[in-house]
Amino acid sequence: MPKKILIIDDEPDVLTFLGTLLRKNGYEVCEAGDGVEGMKKVLEEKPDLVCLDLLMPEKTGIKMYREMRKDEQLSKVPVIMVTGFSTPAIGYMDFKKFIHERSIPAPEGYIEKPVDKDEFLKAVREVVGE
């Protein structure tokens, strides 16, 4: 039974790329274009891992992450945050500060864009195994 991974990103290109990469490596993949859709998919698909883009329209990755961690059912679902390096609007440092201030546990993994294929796969394997 392959592990199911949910990828949430507002850019279709990223979804295509990461989806192709994970499927090629034997994972089952489902995709969502924003935080709202993402939350729906998490509940429906019950994935083993969520790859979450930090900056998205509608609902940002931060908000979604916080909701997940607050939710009893979803709080144990591991998350790998995916974000661009030193985003002008909100950086990862801000995110860390944000979750720290609200006593939210840190995500299980963290990957910077542009995503290095091997590094990404290594992070995914570390969290969910082969």
Place this chain on the structure above:
Amino acid sequence: MSKMGRLKEVWTAQVRSLGFRISLSVCLILLASYVIFLYLLTGIQSNFAVTQLMNEADLFSKAVINATNHSMLRDDTLATSSIVTDVGKQEEIAYVRIFNHDGIIKFSNHVSEIGDKADMNSRVCAVCHAGGVVSPEITRTGRTVIDRFDSSRLLVMITPIYNKVSCSSAACHVHPASHRVLGIMEVAMSLDKTDRHLRDIVLKIILLGVGTFIAVFATIGLYIMLRVNRPLRRLRDGTKKIAQGDFTCKLPVESQDEIGECARAFNIMGDQIRRRTQELVKSRWEYKNLFEQVPCFICVINKDFEIVRQNSYMRNLFKGSIGMHCYEVFKKRSEKCEDCHADRCFIEKGACSSEECGITVSGEEANYISYMSPVLNDKNEVLYTMIIAVDIRERVKLEKELRVTKDFQTNLIDNSIHGIIAIDEKGAIAIYNQAAENLLGYPQSDVLGDKDLEKYFPRQFVEMILASHLGKELETTRLVAQEASIKSKSGEDIPVRFSGAILYDQGKTVGAVGFYQDLRTFKKLEREKKESDRLAVIGQTVAGLAHGIKNILQGLEGGVFVVQTAIEDSDKALLERGWDMVQNNIRRISDLVKDLLSYSKERVPQYEEVDPNKLVEEVCALFEPMAAKKSIVIERQLDKEIDESCKLLLDQRGIHTCLSNLVSNAIDACESDAKDVQHRVIVKTELDSECWITFQVSDNGGGMSEDTKRKIFSSFYSTKGSRGTGLGLLVTSKIVLEHGGELFFESQEGEGTTFTMRLPAHGQVQPQNKLTP
């Protein structure tokens, strides 16, 4: 006893009373006159009676001698004796004696004494035989003697009986011819009758005198008592009352005489005294009040420098008491001051003044100006010195404060880091501090008094100064923190922040002051800051750019990976998706480069005459095919009024870019909106009365969240994911600002967005925050 005492008192009072005394005096004078009159009268009466009696006695004697002559010649002793006895029987005759030559009584009416020898020492014999010598002829008066017999007086007359031829030749031959005087006849006549008469007169006169005395005394006394004493007593009582301060007393005017006059005069006098006294009391009260309340301290000292009088001000301030020495009180000294002014006043008798510093009872310094003047008596001797002192503590305090304030201000001005230049009311420079000297380079000695204001002040301020001196109404009397440029002595233009104020005093221009903040360092820092800001912006831009490029790179890499995988798996669908990814990202790079170029170019708008409606038409036409594909309608609402009335100068290329960006954004917003409505983009133009042209682009797309609204003008922010560069609005806003216009938007989430550009249509760029000196 007390009754006796009272009586005695009344008696004494009566005796002392004027009426009594006047009456007594008058009566005494009257009495004395009576006494003198009585004396004279009795004397005259007595003389007259004696002379008469003497005549009678003489006649009688001569008659007896003649009567007895015959009998004598005949030596008829009997006849002679009988004549003598008969004659002597008369009532008035005390005795009749005839002495012979030998002094023997030969005949007498008293027979018993015949033959007696005369006592030669008796007063009668002494008439002729005084001192044993026989006087020759003796007058009648000389022959008369008043003698006393028993209790009655006697007039005794001696008549010598001279020898005649007939006598010596008589037959009897008794008398020889050699005897000149044959004998003496002594007749004594009683004065009883005369004396009785005199006593009678005296008694009557005395009775008359006493009666007159009593009558006069009583009349005058009564009169005086009633008409003089009573009014006088009233006068006295009234005077006493006045003396005691009772001025209400009025005397009745009972008569028109001097007493009445006196009463009237008294009443007038009483009135006058009352008025004068009231005035005196009033003025005394006023003077006392003045003395006490006058706002300076007054004291009077005597020659021993002891205080004789002082007023309340002085009492309160120095707490000295009468009898203390002035130096003790004023200066709290134990001996006279070295420069004693009072001493001078006593000696020179002239007034003097001096400024002094005393010590108050609480030990504080009390400055005062004292004026001393001598108080002289009518012999021109100085009895006292009066010291009037004006308290100048407040003035001294204010002077001190003023000095401190002035020092403080001088220090403040001197040590101010800002240049301060002030002019006085004549328009000459009066203050020029060190900082101003450092700033302008002119030495202070050259500047003070200089009237060439343009050298030191900005032109605008000089004009204000001149206008205010000419009495013109100024719009503003101060310039606040304006940036200006001032030429220094060396010719350097020094940027300063200038504040200036025209100084007024009660509506009159009294000068002006200017403050200069040297902005050279500030300007340098400002330039440096701008530079560093620019660098920061570049850094930020580079970072954003890197992020954007990284994303595109990711897309490209992803596309390549997807294409590769598709080729490996011979998955045609995946290959198409991968190839789309590659194409998209190449387009993104192209867009990014285009936007970057237009944003980074620092270009001045190229104004040219433009028809805004035509511009809008062009842009709409450009986007219409793309919009049509997405079923979006582009609607134009153009202001048809825009014509030649206003010359519209705009940067055509810039505005084209702006409109393109806004329309493109609007189409994107409609495209991404999930609402099931006819999406439309409305482009509107409008020219307002101020000749500002408004371009408005509205859509009924998804609208913006509050979060998005906050970020839309951040560089590289995009809601379009891989499609946007995040620079479009930034470029638009930059162009609008370059035009001197404004860009704003309204957006309601879920309902749509409206962007509005307002531009000054004739292209006048209003420079902001810039002051030209």
